[in-house]
Amino acid sequence: MPVYVYSVVATTHPQRLDGLPGVGDPPATLRTVRGGKLSAVVSDAPEDLRPKRRDLAAHQDVQERLMADGPVLPLQFGFTTTDDDAVRAVLEERADALSERLRAVEGCTEYHLKAAQDEDSLLRQVLEESGEARALNEQIRSGANNPELPLALGELVAQEVQIRQDRLAASVVEALRPFAREESTSQAAGNDFLSVSFLVARDNEEGFRTSVRKLAAELGDDFDLRLRGPLPAYSFV
The missing domain is CATH 3.30.70 (Alpha-Beta Plaits)
Structure with a gap:
């Protein structure tokens, strides 16, 4: 049976x-x-x-x-x-x-962390920091009659967003890594740029949760960090 x-x-x-x-x-x-x-x-x-x-x-x-x-x-x-x-x-x-x-x-439990950034905030950041993206955006807003400009801007913004989100995801994981025995990253979905599980020893749980709260405060209101746990260690079987 x-x-x-x-x-x-x-x-x-x-x-x-x-x-x-x-x-x-x-x-x-x-x-x-x-x-x-x-x-x-x-x-x-x-x-x-x-x-x-x-x-x-x-x-x-x-x-x-x-x-x-x-x-x-x-x-x-x-x-x-x-x-x-x-x-x-x-x-x-x-x-x-x-x-x-x-x-x-x-002696461990799992914590799962997801993170997202406000889309409008992220777009403003790209336009402020990328001269090329800013120039393309200004051409479009000035009425330039070139149908390829919006496509070029969209591709450039997508690349810049990916670079920034990859860098930010890596920095978040790096900040929390000292509190975990292992980590397991999964594909982020929707607006999330990070989906990662940490295997945390029970003696380190409070330090881990405190670090997540500090990261959320440092990143500010434009970011949404969602922590679930403690959980059974599904991601580490």
């Missing part, structure tokens, strides 16, 4: 699962599959599983309960495989790599 996999822990982990419901309606019963020195927390996989609030919460509750007692490798919501034997085979075949990841996340 297909199984839903929540997370991987060491077999020495207490694995206190009593009273926790699994995903599905009615909720599936949690159990563990052991493979050598590792165990996976699983349940029967419900049919047509969707990311509903109750199921997302059940998945998250399992991670948080396990995290309270030791290091956990949390899988993303919705991970299923064929049966218990398939789970056991992965635990045994990838024992060294998974054990190394457990050691890496021990």
Whole structure:
């Protein structure tokens, strides 16, 4: 029967699962599959599983309960495989790599940071700092009858925006790196120029959060820094 996999822990982990419901309606019963020195927390996989609030919460509750007692490798919501034997085979075949990841996340939580800049503010910055962009903009505003000018300005502004956002993203990550064991950058979406996760030891959490607040104050009101955490270390499995 297909199984839903929540997370991987060491077999020495207490694995206190009593009273926790699994995903599905009615909720599936949690159990563990052991493979050598590792165990996976699983349940029967419900049919047509969707990311509903109750199921997302059940998945998250399992991670948080396990995290309270030791290091956990949390899988993303919705991970299923064929049966218990398939789970056991992965635990045994990838024992060294998974054990190394457990050691890496021990005593840590994940924080995810996204950052965006007000578009009007960014455009003003480009026009103030780029003489070429300013000249093109002035030609367009003066009524120059050249249909290629707006395209040229658009391309130039896009390049200048990318340069500035890449530089700013790098500086933000550099400022927070001393507080993290690891970092994992993902593709920013929408108006965001930064989407990055940090693996932060619990002893460094307060310093990390304080540094994010200081960065937000230094950048000013034209910037929007959004921090989520502490979270299970999904980005570092």
